[in-house]
Amino acid sequence: MNFTASWVFVVTWKYGPQQNPAILFQVVLISGSGQSYFLMNYGDCAVLYGQLEAGYDTINSTSYFVIPDSTNGNYQNLKNTTNVNVPGRWAFNAWAAPAIFYPFGSAARDAERLISGDEAYESVALSTPYTFFGRTYNSLYVHYNGLITFNQPQPASGPYYYVTRGAEDFIAPLWSDLDDMGWMGKYWYQQYTSGSVLTRATQDINRYFPQMNFNASWVFVVTWDFVATSDVNSFIHHSAQAITFQGVLISGGNLSFFLIHYGDCAIIYDQVEAGYDTINSIHHFVIPGSNVGYSIPNLKNTSNVNVPGRWAFMGGSENVVGLQMRLQSFSDLTKKEDIETVLQQIKQELVNRGLSSSVEMKLRKIKKTQP
Template sequence: MGKYWYQQYTNGSVLTRATQDINRYFPQRGFTASWVFVATWDYVQSGDINVFNLHSAPAITFQVVLISGGGFSFILMNYGDCAEISSPVEAGFDTINSTDYYLIHYASNGSYIPNLKNTTNVNVTGRWAFLVNRGSAPEIFYPFGLSGDTRNAAVDDGSSSVIPLLSPFLFFGRRYQQIYVNNNGHLTFNQSSSQFVPFSFPAYEGQDIIAGLWTNLDNRARGVVSYHQYTNGSVLTCATLDINNHFPNLTFNASWVFVATWDKVAYFPNTSTETSFQVVLISGSNFSFILMNYGDIAVTGHPVEAGYDTVNSFDYFVIPGSINGSFISNLKNSSNVNVPGRWAFRVDSGHSTSKKYVIGLRVRISSVFDLTQYENIAILQQIKQELVKYGLPRNIELKLRKVQKITP
């Protein structure tokens, strides 16, 4: 039952719409679609068939759209009504040897797939969008590889020398005048770090740390670790636009940007791997922000960690999916600001033990996770970041109360 449709387009209104959609979801590319392929499964029934009533099988409606132009390739996955089924399911993409893959949330269990029409990674309910031409993810990166960049020495577990900051950086209430770029994927302020096994956040240590992708990297074999500071020019203009887009209701002007890039760096001792990511520090007036940009991330068996932690872990964040080396290739498709491959955080305000006021917030969340469990604390941190983005103070504390619905 149901219908299967497919059609290709090389001109007309479908290409116009595809161009508009892609430029909305993947800004700063100036994309123009030249080809679109649309495959639709319209009210198709699953294999859960009652042989006595063929019309009783659950029906599913969804669509896969392939879009290309100018060297870029994209996939849109659109979900309508998807009935609950008992058959095995999977939604996302995979590649030869699984060097790149992505599994959409709720898509591995037939009991949860009705939720697909309410999920998204681009703020359009029911739609998932992916950039899939290999090597193009660094389009979201800030400039690197320029003549003014400073490169770290190719040393196992090495670091930069102390870097005096051209403008102080406020990090959760502490003002820093210096920083270190460590080869193993993280930034520290008070001293360099050769630590290649990441602490698990929250670590409750006596240091502040920013982990783009903290793991056992080796720039002796492959890749470049570099950094660059800016106090004027087009990079500040770009940072100003990005922050005002990602954090609405702020009138922000960037006065300083620090860009640290790990470009195609190998894991130790696997010299054939390549991993690219970037940490961007941005400040202006009394505001401070971090952008973490992810390109192609190779899988690894090493312990990994991405996010940040503070002295005594009063403030910390772990990017979901970043603590398992088998899944980190998904980082270039994940985001908290609707820009695939980018995570953005406001980090200027510090933790406060005094509570000036209490805000009651009641939210209905449809989730397969128990948010009261310790291992799901990162989801609460992401909710906190969203609240801060829309105006709540950075030192708010989230406390979750588990309520059980009882049928009278």
Template structure:
């Protein structure tokens, strides 16, 4: 997590599950608060009588509590026993502000949907990642891939052409190792780094050494009518409020509780959803529980000659890959959404890569808060400029 991409403006009060919290004013463990070097307040909190004070901010790294000395911030104690902070942009990426969550009282394990009159927060933002999945499995009438290590589906003839960055495809392959290809199946279990500047288009939901011959199911289904199209239409219009879109075709590929090769006790679940209608094409990636792994991994997409490509931040590190279910570019945890029909490159304003900034009201110290419900907070992940 990187707070350098947040447009900080004004004063902020911190909440977790509606309970007021404050920044820690003692050293915070490395690799907590959803980042590498968590930021803490060096100097203690003021009293109401102190008024507005300026405090140094430190980031813990390399066993040094103040290895990073970030930009100072202003702090004020308010009547009522809470604090507000005038956050500023940290001095480096891989730094993020923390909230001290150790003393809050978590009274419920069910998170109710937020209500809001703005477009920035919808009921979807509070759903655990598996609930954002589109229908899948035998109940949805999926076609199931053979349980074969490094296997693939047979060629799938698409019921509607799919436009992917200027190239129109009539067929696709669902590969057991976590990716989709268009021209031929792929047994590759070692992802190559994007941009590969290669000769094929590829969509990597989670390209790694998966093995459905031991555990899990890989399946797919395509739709041209029904509730799935209604849901896809709603999702795209929510994520792209400046477009008027109606889905006419949806393709859902699901890797459900698939294990890694030689790691039979692991389970990893994710989806790749292709959506089209009119002249528009979209790609959704939904992430559930993702097991950590020592295998090479990568999530994103790449095109012929890498004219367009994107790598989800931190998705190339198997040690952090479980964080995918808590990441997003559309404020729906576990979901990444891209428009892929062929908008010009380097055009985030034209919606190639989706995302919006919202005023952040709470941060979470992942060292002290473990449950999935408690992790459902508004998060931000940087979009590396050279991916856009």
């Protein structure tokens, strides 16, 4: 990790005689290179008779940690404890998933799975059926390799398939041979049928798909996290290169949607792709740049809804959408061949922004005005 500190804040607490304090400890906040860290340093700690705890917590406890011995009455031993092999020092990466991520991990009480090799997957029975481009499913398969399938598990380790001849309905938040990278990895998942997650999903979908008057009744959140380490503490605090992404399936009434979220993503030196496909590829989409390994770190800056790192798609019933535009053209748009050219250009722009490639563009009316 190529880190350079640009700011440091140091605060030290002393209790007792100046030369030989009975209680001495310190916190150091450090930032730079787009990253943040903090240290906790311990000297002598005299007997304390009140309630005691050392560590950190965050809003909604998305990330939290309690230093061992700080709550079990053995706090006088803190000067001998460490997580970095330096007695008395605890070091943490103040990493957290981007705010666009839905809650995940132990704090969200998710089901948790440690990533193993051999293209493993897990079948998940859905508490509410989910409709994906016209087909309704009561279960799905979460793959260690960053893939969600519906009909059956996908044995391929990476995206070795031919677009336009798809044999499977799938959502690929980030499909690659991730479980064979040698990194420590986990994924978490949970279904929701009530609570704040449904409220958040309702707000998000109505923001990106207005005039739907949508109300979420079911949400499925699955999050993958890979870190280039074999050390648990390094994994927890993302103290090495990482790949973190999330898929969110949302349904309500007869409508279905899905979101894909990206955090930090290291370069992937294997075949990789993100997007979705359907049986016979009637509907399919590849997120631009996701099929080029060295472009993967930029996914957290891409979007089709003007929210960096978030892609939003509608995966439910067919819809007819009206689009009113004002165009300037040197072509005669009363000619059919010119109109077809313009419609294809409009379609390509919409597809680039996340609309299904199967969309059909038809002209209802055109009016010529003088400049």
